[in-house]
Amino acid sequence: LDGSTRRQVSKFLSGALRHFPDDAGLALDEAGWTALDSVVDRASEKYGIDREAVIGIIQTDPKGRFEVDDDRVRAAYGHSITVDLDAGGTPVPETLYHGTSPDALASIRESGLKPMNRQYVHLSESVGDARDVGSRHAAEPVILQIDAATMGDDGHTITKRGKSVYTTDHVPPRYLSER
Numbered sequence: 001l002d003g004s005t006r007r008q009v010s011k012f013l014s015g016a017l018r019h020f021p022d023d024a025g026l027a028l029d030e031a032g033w034t035a036l037d038s039v040v041d042r043a044s045e046k047y048g049i050d051r052e053a054v055i056g057i058i059q060t061d062p063k064g065r066f067e068v069d070d071d072r073v074r075a076a077y078g079h080s081i082t083v084d085l086d087a088g089g090t091p092v093p094e095t096l097y098h099g100t101s102p103d104a105l106a107s108i109r110e111s112g113l114k115p116m117n118r119q120y121v122h123l124s125e126s127v128g129d130a131r132d133v134g135s136r137h138a139a140e141p142v143i144l145q146i147d148a149a150t151m152g153d154d155g156h157t158i159t160k161r162g163k164s165v166y167t168t169d170h171v172p173p174r175y176l177s178e179r
């Protein structure tokens with residue numbers, strides 16, 4: 001399977017499980033799960049690749065975008081639809097990062113990091129990851145540093161999702177600094 005097909009299939013799977021299950025003919029439960037079989041069938045039909053290839057893309061995703069539990073699958077993070085993902089329980093680094101566009105800075109300084117179109121704010125474990133995330137929004141992204149330790153002390157829940165993404169409801173401006 002070539003890289004371009006992998007990316008297209010991964011994008012379709014992410015879109016279906018995070019944003020448009022109805023369009024993809026899928027029903028998600030309240031925690032975002034759906035039958036692995038139905039997802040694999042949809043992708044396999046749409047891209048003309050066999051079921052094993054789709055399952056491979058799900059299981060070897062570099063960012064851990066998909067969680068599989070027995071015969072169910074869900075997106076690990078990134079949802080715009082409301083899902084009840086279990087919160088907390090994972091260790092959180094003292095410092096996290098967020099890459100964004102310079103155009104968003106004034107508003108972020110004012111109101112902090114907000115989920116915008118998604119259910120949660122997404123934070124990165126490393127500066128490099130944050131730069132990749134920010135590059136989706138601007139050629140020269142800005143990297144913000146988040147004082148995750150103090151957020152935790154102050155009662156904000158931050159949860160690890162996938163391999164290296166952390167989600168939270170909101171990052172108020174006092175926890176943010178520019179690198």
Ligand code: HQG
Pocket residue numbers: 014063065078099100101104107108111112113114115116117118121122123132133134136137165
């Ligand atoms: C910005 C991808 C103005 C925020 C990525 C970001 C990530 C504000 C944009 C994951 C703001 C939302 C999520 C405020 C936040 N004023 N702008 N107050 N607060 N913003 O795409 O974090 O590859 O919804 O800075 O890699 O970029 O798809 O979030 O620029 O892990 O698996 O509003 O999605 O993962 O953009 O990306 P997004 P994101 P996948």
